[in-house]
Amino acid sequence: QKLCRKTVEFMHRQLIMLYMVAACRAVAINDLLDRASERSDILHSLSTTLSHDLDSQFPPIGRVIMPRPSMCHTASLQTPIDKYQALQVSESDLLSLARSLLQAWEDPLAVLSTSANTLPHPAQSSISNKIQELQEHSKNLGDGLDILSGKMGPAAQTIASLPYRGGNDIGEDRISKLINFNFLLSCFRRDSHKIDSFLKILRCRAAKMQPEMC
Amino acid sequence: MMKKAVELVLLLLLLFFTPHIMGKRYSPPGKPTLTRCRSPEKETFTCWWEPGSDGGLPTTHALYYRKESSERVYECPDYHTAGENSCFFNKNDTSIWVNYNITVVATNTLGSAFSDPVDVDVVYIVKPNPPEKQTVTIMEDKGWPFLRVSWEPPQKADTRSGWITLIYELRVKLEEENEWEMHLAGHQKTFNIFSLRSGGKYLVEVRCKPDHGFWSEWSSTSYIKVPDYFHREKSVWILLTIFSAFIFLILTWLLHMNSRSLKNCILPPVPGPKIKGFDNQLLKNGKSDEIFSALMVSNFPPTTSSNYEDLLVEYLEVYVPVEQELMQEESKDLHGGCLKCERSTSDSDSGRGSCDSHTLLMDKCGETKEEGRHTDRASSRMLTEAQRHQKGWEKDTLTYAHGDMVSPDMSNGRVKTWPSVFSPLPQYSSNPLDKQSSLEMAKQHCLSTSSCLTQPGHSTKEALGPSNWDFCLGNKQPHLLHPQTQVGRQLQAHSEVNISNIGRKQAPAGLQSPALRSTEYVEVQRVNEEDLVLLQPVVSGCGRIEGYPQMPKGKDYSKVKGVDSDNMLLLQREVMEEDWCPGVDQEINGGTGNCYTSSTVNTTQKPTACIHTAMPVQGDMALAMNGYVDTATMCTLPTC
Numbered sequence A: 001q002k003l004c005r006k007t008v009e010f011m012h013r014q015l016i017m018l019y020m021v022a023a024c025r026a027v028a029i030n031d032l033l034d035r036a037s038e039r040s041d042i043l044h045s046l047s048t049t050l051s052h053d054l055d056s057q058f059p060p061i062g063r064v065i066m067p068r069p070s071m072c073h074t075a076s077l078q079t080p081i082d083k084y085q086a087l088q089v090s091e092s093d094l095l096s097l098a099r100s101l102l103q104a105w106e107d108p109l110a111v112l113s114t115s116a117n118t119l120p121h122p123a124q125s126s127i128s129n130k131i132q133e134l135q136e137h138s139k140n141l142g143d144g145l146d147i148l149s150g151k152m153g154p155a156a157q158t159i160a161s162l163p164y165r166g167g168n169d170i171g172e173d174r175i176s177k178l179i180n181f182n183f184l185l186s187c188f189r190r191d192s193h194k195i196d197s198f199l200k201i202l203r204c205r206a207a208k209m210q211p212e213m214c
Numbered sequence B: 001m002m003k004k005a006v007e008l009v010l011l012l013l014l015l016f017f018t019p020h021i022m023g024k025r026y027s028p029p030g031k032p033t034l035t036r037c038r039s040p041e042k043e044t045f046t047c048w049w050e051p052g053s054d055g056g057l058p059t060t061h062a063l064y065y066r067k068e069s070s071e072r073v074y075e076c077p078d079y080h081t082a083g084e085n086s087c088f089f090n091k092n093d094t095s096i097w098v099n100y101n102i103t104v105v106a107t108n109t110l111g112s113a114f115s116d117p118v119d120v121d122v123v124y125i126v127k128p129n130p131p132e133k134q135t136v137t138i139m140e141d142k143g144w145p146f147l148r149v150s151w152e153p154p155q156k157a158d159t160r161s162g163w164i165t166l167i168y169e170l171r172v173k174l175e176e177e178n179e180w181e182m183h184l185a186g187h188q189k190t191f192n193i194f195s196l197r198s199g200g201k202y203l204v205e206v207r208c209k210p211d212h213g214f215w216s217e218w219s220s221t222s223y224i225k226v227p228d229y230f231h232r233e234k235s236v237w238i239l240l241t242i243f244s245a246f247i248f249l250i251l252t253w254l255l256h257m258n259s260r261s262l263k264n265c266i267l268p269p270v271p272g273p274k275i276k277g278f279d280n281q282l283l284k285n286g287k288s289d290e291i292f293s294a295l296m297v298s299n300f301p302p303t304t305s306s307n308y309e310d311l312l313v314e315y316l317e318v319y320v321p322v323e324q325e326l327m328q329e330e331s332k333d334l335h336g337g338c339l340k341c342e343r344s345t346s347d348s349d350s351g352r353g354s355c356d357s358h359t360l361l362m363d364k365c366g367e368t369k370e371e372g373r374h375t376d377r378a379s380s381r382m383l384t385e386a387q388r389h390q391k392g393w394e395k396d397t398l399t400y401a402h403g404d405m406v407s408p409d410m411s412n413g414r415v416k417t418w419p420s421v422f423s424p425l426p427q428y429s430s431n432p433l434d435k436q437s438s439l440e441m442a443k444q445h446c447l448s449t450s451s452c453l454t455q456p457g458h459s460t461k462e463a464l465g466p467s468n469w470d471f472c473l474g475n476k477q478p479h480l481l482h483p484q485t486q487v488g489r490q491l492q493a494h495s496e497v498n499i500s501n502i503g504r505k506q507a508p509a510g511l512q513s514p515a516l517r518s519t520e521y522v523e524v525q526r527v528n529e530e531d532l533v534l535l536q537p538v539v540s541g542c543g544r545i546e547g548y549p550q551m552p553k554g555k556d557y558s559k560v561k562g563v564d565s566d567n568m569l570l571l572q573r574e575v576m577e578e579d580w581c582p583g584v585d586q587e588i589n590g591g592t593g594n595c596y597t598s599s600t601v602n603t604t605q606k607p608t609a610c611i612h613t614a615m616p617v618q619g620d621m622a623l624a625m626n627g628y629v630d631t632a633t634m635c636t637l638p639t640c
Helices: A002-056 A060-064 A083-088 A090-105 A108-117 A124-151 A174-205 B001-020 B228-259 B259-266 B280-285 B286-295 B331-347 B350-356 B376-406 B424-428 B433-447 B458-464 B466-472 B477-485 B490-507 B586-593 B630-640
Strands: B033-038 B045-050 B060-067 B073-075 B088-089 B099-107 B112-114 B118-121 B132-141 B144-152 B166-174 B183-186 B190-195 B201-210 B222-225 B360-362 B519-529 B533-540 B556-563 B568-576 B593-595 B608-612 B626-627
Touching: A002 A124, A002 A174, A083 B608, A090 A108, A090 B433, A174 B424, B001 B073, B033 B118, B033 B630, B045 B376, B045 B533, B045 B593, B088 B144, B099 B350, B132 B201, B132 B222, B144 B201, B166 B190, B228 B259
Parallel strands: none
Antiparallel strands: B033 B045, B045 B088, B060 B073, B060 B099, B099 B112, B099 B118, B132 B144, B144 B190, B166 B183, B166 B201, B201 B222, B360 B608, B519 B533, B533 B556, B556 B568, B568 B626, B593 B608
């Protein structure tokens, strides 16, 4: 009976600890998620603006021969395609997806940045600046998500590898340069939206005590 | 595929048959255009198109779409839910993060037309419904009302799971206004509006927007009326009082700042006497030299005038018992005349001899006697003259003065008669007191133009300059004269002393001395064309002890009747007006005559003697006698 009682006490204590840990973690995660959501929001907004800037001067022929989005290098990553599916993904998986996507764009953004310097476009300088901002925000978000994943358990740590195989050169002639640049940017725009959506779902889920967050 | 083949066959058939059947001019339909596609909640979406011309035939439209990852063509599942020319994609048909390639086809019997394909990603076309369940209530905060607006997100938008994140915006306006007041509410679902107008009716609307989508339409308007409240009125009154108090303070301050100028405006200050070049500070310091030097004008006396006045030399001191007028004259030849006079001192002419008997000698070194009408000019002139002669004559005058004062013996040296005409009788028998006062008065007369220097102090008198003293001291007793004429005496002093002596000598003639009588001075006005020296008596203030200068009541002009062989001017006195001083006896007037001093115009070397005439006056003062300078005559009359 003593042993029973001790076990119960131990269990009790563990539960309390878990609860406390969970509570502690919850508070911290909330803030972290909030910050991450904000940054992903900015990231996507920037990419949208950039796409619009590029589209305004895009040659009409480019739309026709532009590669399809299914040819994005991150297309292989399985992501939810509707709300029902998205809401069923676990928090860890959501975070893992976000981190994988973010990680996948580290190299392509660098390529975009270098090619933006020689982009044959009237708004070249503005585009170049924005690409640099994108890189900055992306890095910050990546760091934040790394911290988050540390708090959310081992399942959040897995990152899918999505290598970019486009190489450093995005094209030879002006048209192909523009087309490839636009294509890459559209891929990034979608992926940034995915990241943002996942993080916001996570934020809402984590903010059970603060319903006004959602 | 099957569907497509069927459609194509149908189209071909239509194309063949329609022209035969109709016989009219029909054409294939025009190209439709996809206008927009929207998703209200990121779960479903709708696309609308605009049909082209129908070509006169019934045209059907079809929407076909293709998803990005497959080649399969789908037709729109629902053409009706969203209305005409629309295609509604329900949840099952909607996929996100997938590009839809949508085309609309318009078909009639003659043909079909394809619209341009449009790529749509659902996540980019989100436009939610407006917020719902909007409420506006009036609440109070410390007596001030405010509006509290609250709402709910649109029902379809799933914000609770975080699928959609909405931000809200509301707008408010008064009923009568045209401009809306916008407020961004962020993620919150309530909002407070302050600064309401009392009794105003407000309109409130809300809308929302997903984080990367389009703004919704405005919600339905909520109306609210703000009740009247008194605080507003109170505050208005408080503001008014504060404002008026503020303005009052400003006015007071302004008034204070401009008080001086206002005072000057309302109560202008009484102007004090201002003498050009006169400095009050110097006066206070007591240095009269500086004062008078400041008063002196450099180019004075004027050298430009060329009338006869300049040629005349002296001041004639004429004592008129009745009129008591003084005449004064100043000429530039004074200097020259004085020099000559000086020279003449050593002359042993008969003129000198007459002087021994205390006759008054004509003196060209006349100085202005200022009484009554003393002016700055006169005094300055006098001063300049006095100072000019001062050096040369000081010693002489002093000795003469002394000599004269000590004894009536005039044998030593000439007496530079100050052209002052005395009435010998009344004055000299006056008691010392009178004389003193008359002296005072005379002094004061002399000093009238120099401000405030009516002190009988010796120093001041001397400071003023010897010339002043000289003529003021006209009827003084010698002993009175003595202390004052110690320094820097003018020759005029001597003459006056002489006159006084003469006067005294006449005393035993039995004439009563009247009340105080001051010296009368005659001013040689000018010489007119007929060689007439016009003398102008200067009133010395008869009988007044206070010594204020009197304006001459009348003027006696002495005309020079002629010049005799001895270069003596024969003067003729004319009395213009009578001014009997109180206390003056008829007898005296009758007994007294005017002592005329004549100045020789022709720069004679001879000293001129003061003719003392003592002709009895018969009531009227129109003396017809001729006053002429004749030492012999003079001598005979009073003393000789």
